[in-house]
Amino acid sequence: MMNGLRMYGLLFRASIRSRMQYRFNFWFSSVMLAVISIVEFLLLAIVLLKFGHIKGWSLAEAGWLFSVLSLSRALYRTVANDVHNIESYLVSGELDGLLLRPIPVLSALMSRNVSFRFGEVFQGIGILAVSMSTLMREGQIGWLSIPLTVFVILSGAVLLFAIGLITATAGFWLTRITELQNITEDAARTAVQYPMSIYPRWLQGILVGIIPVGFANYMPGLFVLRGDTGWWMLPLTACIAGALFILALFVWRFGLSRYQSTGS
Amino acid sequence: MLFYVLARKTYVRNLQYRGAHLINTIASSLFGFIYMSIWAAIATDQPLGEYGSAGIVSYVAFNQCSLWVAAFLTNGLGIEQSVRTGGIALELMRPTHLFYQLMCKEWGQIAYQFVYKFLPIYALYAVVLPMYMPHSLKTWLATAVALLLAGYISICINYLIGATALWTTESRWLFWVNYAFNSLLSGFLIPLEWLPKPLAFIAHWSSYPSLNYIPTRIYLGLSSPSTLVRSVAWAVFLTICCLGLTKLMRRKVEVQGG
Numbered sequence: 001m002m003n004g005l006r007m008y009g010l011l012f013r014a015s016i017r018s019r020m021q022y023r024f025n026f027w028f029s030s031v032m033l034a035v036i037s038i039v040e041f042l043l044l045a046i047v048l049l050k051f052g053h054i055k056g057w058s059l060a061e062a063g064w065l066f067s068v069l070s071l072s073r074a075l076y077r078t079v080a081n082d083v084h085n086i087e088s089y090l091v092s093g094e095l096d097g098l099l100l101r102p103i104p105v106l107s108a109l110m111s112r113n114v115s116f117r118f119g120e121v122f123q124g125i126g127i128l129a130v131s132m133s134t135l136m137r138e139g140q141i142g143w144l145s146i147p148l149t150v151f152v153i154l155s156g157a158v159l160l161f162a163i164g165l166i167t168a169t170a171g172f173w174l175t176r177i178t179e180l181q182n183i184t185e186d187a188a189r190t191a192v193q194y195p196m197s198i199y200p201r202w203l204q205g206i207l208v209g210i211i212p213v214g215f216a217n218y219m220p221g222l223f224v225l226r227g228d229t230g231w232w233m234l235p236l237t238a239c240i241a242g243a244l245f246i247l248a249l250f251v252w253r254f255g256l257s258r259y260q261s262t263g264s
Numbered sequence: 265m266l267f268y269v270l271a272r273k274t275y276v277r278n279l280q281y282r283g284a285h286l287i288n289t290i291a292s293s294l295f296g297f298i299y300m301s302i303w304a305a306i307a308t309d310q311p312l313g314e315y316g317s318a319g320i321v322s323y324v325a326f327n328q329c330s331l332w333v334a335a336f337l338t339n340g341l342g343i344e345q346s347v348r349t350g351g352i353a354l355e356l357m358r359p360t361h362l363f364y365q366l367m368c369k370e371w372g373q374i375a376y377q378f379v380y381k382f383l384p385i386y387a388l389y390a391v392v393l394p395m396y397m398p399h400s401l402k403t404w405l406a407t408a409v410a411l412l413l414a415g416y417i418s419i420c421i422n423y424l425i426g427a428t429a430l431w432t433t434e435s436r437w438l439f440w441v442n443y444a445f446n447s448l449l450s451g452f453l454i455p456l457e458w459l460p461k462p463l464a465f466i467a468h469w470s471s472y473p474s475l476n477y478i479p480t481r482i483y484l485g486l487s488s489p490s491t492l493v494r495s496v497a498w499a500v501f502l503t504i505c506c507l508g509l510t511k512l513m514r515r516k517v518e519v520q521g522g
Contacts, residue, residue, distance in 0.1 A: 025434050032437035039444040043453050047302065050458050055305045179287035187294045194298070198305035203297065 007103045011111030012079075019114065026116075034119025041066055041127060044194065057195040060138075061225055063131035066193050068149065068217045070124035072156030073189065074117040080110040080161055084185070086168040090175050096261050105256060106165075106249075141225060148224045151234060156216035159241035163188070163211060165248040172255035175262065188213040215240050266360060267368045274372025278380075285380055293385045296328030299453055300393070315455065319484060322396035325389040326480045327452050332381040333374055334414035334475040335446055339439045340426025341366040341419070347429040353517055362513070363506045366426075367419050374415045396484055403482065406489035410479035413495040417474050420502035427509050430517065451477030471498040 019026055044066060048059040057065075077084065086109065089095040098108045132149070135141045167184045171177040188211045196204055196218040207214040215237045223233040278285070300321050307317035315323055343366070346352035356362055389395050398404055425442060429435040447453060449463070450472040456464055467473055474495040481487035 022433075028432075028434050029437055032434075032441050036440055036444040039448050042448060046454055046459060046463075047306065049460070050454075051306050051310055054302065055308075176284055179284045179291065182288055182291035183294065187291050187298070190295060191298045194302055198301045199298075200301070203301070 004104050004107050008107040008111050011103075011108070012114055015111055015114040016116065019116075029115075030117070030119040032119070033117060034123045037070060037120050037123045040193070041123070055195060055197045057197070060131045060134040061221075062195060063127050064135070064149075064225060065195060065217045065221055067124045067126075067128035067131065068153055068156060068221070069189065069193060070120055071128065071153045072160055072216055074120040074124060075153065075157035076160040076164065077115060078117055079157075080164070081115045082109050082112045083161070083164050083168050084181070085113070086171050087175070087177050090171050091262060093262050095259070099259075106252060135225065145224050148220075148234065152217065152220045152224060152237065155220070155234075155238045155241045158245050159212070159216050160185075160189075162241065162244040162248040163213060166244075166251055169248070169252045169255035172259050184211055192216060192218055212240055212244065266364075267371070270365065270368035271372035271375060274369045275376045278373065278376040282380060289381050289384050292328065292332070292381065293388055296325055296385065296389065299324045299328065302453075313457075314486060315484075318394050319396065319486075320455075321393055322484060323455065323480055324453065325393055325395055326386075326483050327476045329382045329386045329389070330411065330414065330476055330479055331452070332377040332385070333411050334418045334450075334479075335443060335452075336377065337370060337418050337422050338373055339422070340429060340435055341370055341422045343423070343426030344429035344435050352430070356514055356517060361507075362510050363423055366423060367416075370419050370422070371415070374419075398483060398485060402489070403485055406492065407479055407483040409489075410474075410482050410492055410495065413492065413499055414475045414479055416499050417471055417495065417502060420499070420506050421471070423506050424502070424509060427506075427513060430513055446472055446475060449473070450475045451480070471502065474498050 041063070044062055045059060048054060048062055053059075054062065082089070083106075086095075089098070089109070095105070095109075098105050101108050128149070132141065132145065135145075136143075163184055164181075167177060167181050170180055174180065188207060191199065191203070191207055192213050196207060196214055199207070204214070208219065219229075220233055220237045222228040223231065303312070303320045303324060304317070306312070307320060312320050343352065346355055355365065358365065390397070398407070421442060422439070425435060425438045428438060449456075449459075449467040449470055451467070452475075456467050456473060456477050459467060467477075478487065478491050478495055482489060482491065
């Protein structure tokens, strides 16, 4: 385990060094990602500025939900970018090369094409800071909410990683998984960028029970922002993220044992 | 004839992936439900102007369908990939203009997406939502023309984005940035009259409203077909830009070696 982590750290740094050989590309892609993310938030902000609130959720609260999810995603995609891009490895047969390496396949995959998501991180921290300071001024939350928010972001990153890994594992049977990722990662994440209470019950059920991405921001947000539910919501959130992560590792190991190369 | 052959080939190639695309269609309809839920939640305690709560749901639903004609095109019409493999040199040498070749292929893509994505999502929404349907043939025809113009304008924009691959290795990001601006300035989620003034001003002077806002308002009977004049003007202007840029591309081509 320790050896795997050490190797991951080494390969992670090597990947950053290789990316930094193309500095312009690196900064250009970072700025573009930030622009995309800001425009996504603008869509939500414009609606809330025009109509005041959405099912009782203010702009500051919605900003918290949006930025917490943004930061969790940036963290997940920074440490495990190519887990999301596994399809190209499966289609081209490139995964065979990783199987020959003297390190776990997952570590090798995670450490390739590391993408530091500066743009998303700065944008996320900016929106989070503005949202939280507004809520603090209004007396809705206190200083304690800062460490709790950090906890929610970290737990959310683990949860998103677990969902991403389970989806990636499906690729061992399906090979092409972009369409599946469209549902489990993109649609689910887009849905919880907005307060979940706006959705019909069946959709809320999916986002909490089947693809539990609601635990990345909305569910813990109920406690951190509003004191609804009880303190137990945070340990529950972490437990769900941890349990799903362990399940994802088991599923990954099983899927890898069933891997058949495309031979291309 | 060449138009038909190239478009048909793209259409038939796409048919091979109908199964995978079906999941994609489900995901797309889910996205639509997400956006509709936002407006449904707002409409519970506020009036929504000339749209009303039922109208805004139809507005978002039709926009979600239209994305498959006006937004989800081949990234940069595949030019970036051609530059990467070196194939662009061959394509520029062909006796047919590069813009025309790629446009023909893309119409095949749009036709496929219309049949296998636009129509199924539209049918689903028509069944499960109180979706507005135009009553006059004139409105249906004007909507069809508006969608054709939207598809054409989107092809031109993607051609311009793809062409930048000749000068930068990062052109694919422009595709995503264009998509992000499209969702904001085309009136896809928020009708243009509800945008803050500076953004509404930018939107009105850009080609984006021709992709969603104009076709959907014509469909809903809120705008007259005469608003299509703007789309036609943009189509002409962007065609000139595409032809001019191709001239520039033919002067000097540097490929990445394949």
